[in-house]
Structure formats: structure tokens, C-alpha cells
Amino acid sequence: MTSNVSENLVLVAGATGGVGQLTVAKLLDKNFKVRVLTRNASKAENMFAGKVEVAVGDIRNLETLPAAMANVTHIICCSGTTAFPSERWDFEDNPNFLEYFGLFLNPAEAKAKAKNSPMKVDAQGVSNLVEVAPQDLKQFVFISSCGVERKNEFPYSVLNSFGILDAKKLAEDTIKNSNLPYTIIRPGRLIDGPYTSYDLNTLLQAKTDGNLAVELGTGDRLTGQTSRIDVANACVECLNNSSCYNKAFEIVNQGKRPSVVDWDALFEQL
Ligand SMILES: NC(=O)c1ccc[n+]([C@@H]2O[C@H](COP(=O)([O-])OP(=O)(O)OC[C@H]3O[C@@H](n4cnc5c(N)ncnc54)[C@H](OP(=O)(O)O)[C@@H]3O)[C@@H](O)[C@H]2O)c1
Structure with a gap:
């Protein structure tokens, strides 16, 4: 059961990203105290308008x-970064279009030149x-990806061309x-x-229109x-929920959405 008592202080890394923004909004809605970890304080301050602490x-x-960890009870x-080379990889020499093409053909070079690569x-x-999380942290919630345990199978073999699934798997193992x-x-x-993200779904502005049910799975079989x-709902609903402790699960949307998603029941199946 999610508890929204005020002694919880949730640190959100990646709060300015797509899922991060939604996660912060949901945490605030549930009265959690929130601190965001960001590389860009003014971006976060504009985005969250004084409703969160900014580290x-x-x-x-x-x-x-x-310095961001003081009194933190949960980390989300x-x-x-992007799965394929992009400006978010923060290349030292700011490649032009043709140079990007070259990097796409040479993953080893791309990974070596990027300052913000998946690794x-x-x-x-x-x-x-x-490493710096408080020893008495109540929960570390991490967004990984479907495919970490089958990165040699299509379509994950393609997704992993530049090592995103290798990096997510290493992170999972560390955690x-x-x-x-x-x-x-x-x-x-x-x-x-x-x-x-820079992908087809962004180009198409793909949406569920709130119509699709939530399906959870284990063992990395869902696609x-x-x-x-x-994803943001899951990040917040799993907080303080003992069914979710020390679990890894997949989440996809398919089928007809019920009028209310029973997150506790979904988590109990894990
Ligand atoms: N896109 C997909 O289809 C897909 C599929 C499966 C899983 N995922 C995972 O889902 C999660 C959320 O995705 P999203 O699309 O919401 O992400 P996103 O919008 O790309 O946001 C990424 C966030 O990470 C932060 N960040 C990047 N490099 C950082 C660094 N060196 N230090 C601190 N913060 C840094 C960015 O902050 P700045 O504002 O400073 O840039 C931004 O807030 C990610 O972990 C992603 O890997 C994505």
C-alpha cells in the first residue's frame, strides 16, 4: 500500500525527462515530499515552480x-540517455550530419567519443x-527496459546495437x-x-488515449x-508496497483498461 506520509522524502533522478516529470507530478499529488536531482537547476525550477527541492x-x-542525499528515504x-547516438550523448566535437552517419556505422567509435553514453x-x-544512497534507504526504484535478459533476440538485438541494454543490465545487477x-x-x-525520445513514437506522437490496460510480467517475456x-504510476504506486520489494518486473499496456487500475492487485501477482 502506498503511504504518503510527510516523513518520506523522495529523490527523483531524471526528473526533467518525460517519465520523470510525470513521476514528480504524481508524487506531489500523493503528498510526498520531493527533491529532484538535475544537471540544470533553472530548468527544474521553471518546470516544477517551487513545489520541489532542487539539488x-x-x-x-x-x-x-x-549533497543531494540528506534525509532521502526513497530514490526513483x-x-x-538515448539508445542510439544523438546530441544527448554529448559528443566532444559536436558532429555534423555526415559525421553522425559515420558514428552510426561504428558503434565502438561512437561509444568512445560520447561523454553521456549509455555506459x-x-x-x-x-x-x-x-554508492552514495543512504544506508537506511527504504527503496531504490529503477527504470530499466524490457529485453535486458534477451538482448540477443530481435528486436532487442537492434535496440542494443549501442549498448543500452548492456548498460541497463549492469545497473540492475549493481542494484x-x-x-x-x-x-x-x-x-x-x-x-x-x-x-x-528521438524515435518513431515521438514522430507519430503515439498515445494510448488512456484506453489500454496495464500488464505486468516477470522473467522478461513481455514485449x-x-x-x-x-511507468510513472508504477514508480509511485510501488513505494512502500512490500509486494514490490526486491522485484524486477516488465510493464506493458494492452487490452481494455478497467475503469480503475488496481495497482495493489497487479503487484500481488509478482
Ligand atoms: N524511450 C523508450 O522507448 C524507453 C524504453 C524503455 C525504457 N526507457 C527508459 O525509461 C526512462 C525514462 O525515459 P524518458 O523518455 O522519460 O527519458 P528522458 O525524457 O530522455 O529523460 C532523461 C532524463 O535523464 C536525465 N539525465 C541524462 N543524463 C544525465 C546525467 N548525466 N546526470 C543526471 N541526469 C541525466 C535528463 O536530464 P537533463 O534535463 O539534464 O537532460 C532527463 O531528465 C529512461 O531510463 C529510459 O532509459 C525508455
């Missing part, structure tokens, strides 16, 4: 993180968060091997806004699309 840090840089990690953000960055209570949430391809809204 400045970059998850790649360990020394920037301890929604951060990430640096999704693997090392998450490991840094785990599982820590002594922190954790919940790992593995969405399929994200749909519904805010459209923050499908997942609403950012339901």
Missing part, C-alpha cells in the same frame, strides 16, 4: 551526489547513485547486489507524452509499448 548533480560525477531513478549514464551513473531494497521496472517502448503515464 544540482550529474550522476556521472560521484562527488556531485552526496528515471534518468537515461556512462545508465550503468556508471546508476552505480554512483547506489540487486547492493543491500538496498529495490524495485526494478522494465517498460517496453515508451508512448504518450511528454515526447522526449510491447508502455505509456509513460503508467
